[in-house]
Amino acid sequence: MLNDWVVMPTCLPLVLRRCHACGGGRFRANGKFRANAHHKLVDAWLLVLCTTCGDTAKLTVFERTRVRSVRPGLLDRLHDNDPALAAELLQDPVVRRRNRVALDWDGAWRLDTGGSDHLDREVIDVAVRFAAPVPVRPVRLIAEGCGLSRAEVERLAADAARSRAGPGHDWVSARSTPCPKRL
Numbered sequence: 001m002l003n004d005w006v007v008m009p010t011c012l013p014l015v016l017r018r019c020h021a022c023g024g025g026r027f028r029a030n031g032k033f034r035a036n037a038h039h040k041l042v043d044a045w046l047l048v049l050c051t052t053c054g055d056t057a058k059l060t061v062f063e064r065t066r067v068r069s070v071r072p073g074l075l076d077r078l079h080d081n082d083p084a085l086a087a088e089l090l091q092d093p094v095v096r097r098r099n100r101v102a103l104d105w106d107g108a109w110r111l112d113t114g115g116s117d118h119l120d121r122e123v124i125d126v127a128v129r130f131a132a133p134v135p136v137r138p139v140r141l142i143a144e145g146c147g148l149s150r151a152e153v154e155r156l157a158a159d160a161a162r163s164r165a166g167p168g169h170d171w172v173s174a175r176s177t178p179c180p181k182r183l
Contacts (some may be wrong), residue, residue, distance in 0.1 A: 002125045005145055006112045009132045012087055014104040015048050017057065024052030026104065029090060031083035034058065035075075042067050044078050046089055059099045061089060091133055109134045113145045 015027040027048035036043045042065055045058035061078075062070070077085045089095050090103060109132075128141060139157075143150045 002127055004114060005126055005128045005141070007109055007128065007130045007132075007134050007136060007141070008112055009087070009105075009109050009134060011108050012083075012090060013108045014051065014106075015059070015090070016102040016104050017048075017100070019050040019053065019055060019057070021055040022050060022053040024050050026051045027057055029059075029086050031086040032081050033061070033078045033086075035078050037067065038064075040067055041065065042070060042075075046086055046095075059089075059095065059101065061095060087132075105134050105136070109136070111141060111144050 012029050012031075015029060016025055017027055018025055019027070027050055029046060029048045032047045034045045034047055043063045044061040046061055048057050048059060049055070050057065067075075074085075096102065124146075126142075126145070139150050139153050142148070143153045146153070148156075
């Protein structure tokens with residue numbers, strides 16, 4: 001039976017960036033925006049607060065953009081300080097690259113396994129769906145979903161690989177053997 005697991009965000013991730021005031025490295029977004037118009041041009045920033053000193057930094061959403069080229073709905077969401085828009089923009093790779101920031105998802109997601117009926121089975125089939133692009137390793141998902149440590153999951157995976165290689169084969173040397181050259 002196929003189990004459906006869902007990785008869901010619980011809050012906005014922290015923004016990894018150096019603070020110019022205190023030297024801290026983590027900022028939290030509170031969903032506030034600042035927009036500034038210059039005649040027919042508009043700038044917009046997502047405001048983030050340093051977790052150490054509380055100083056405000058700005059992440060550029062767009063700058064020197066013609067007002068007519070910005071969707072009216074987007075401008076309305078900026079003026080309303082829409083927290084969902086903040087989540088969308090933090091996950092946008094273009095915004096992250098433009099501002100040279102990374103995201104820290106530790107403690108900002110949870111795994112919904114749909115119950116604990118799979119824990120007593122020896123073999124389970126799992127399909128994982130991500131509600132947001134949370135970067136998490138498969139070993140961590142399996143460990144959290146099955147209530148095991150990551151080391152135990154890695155040991156079980158190594159045992160399974162060894163048993164698939166057959167008797168008398170070392171699974172490490174079987175994987176690291178180079179392919180023969182073709183003539």
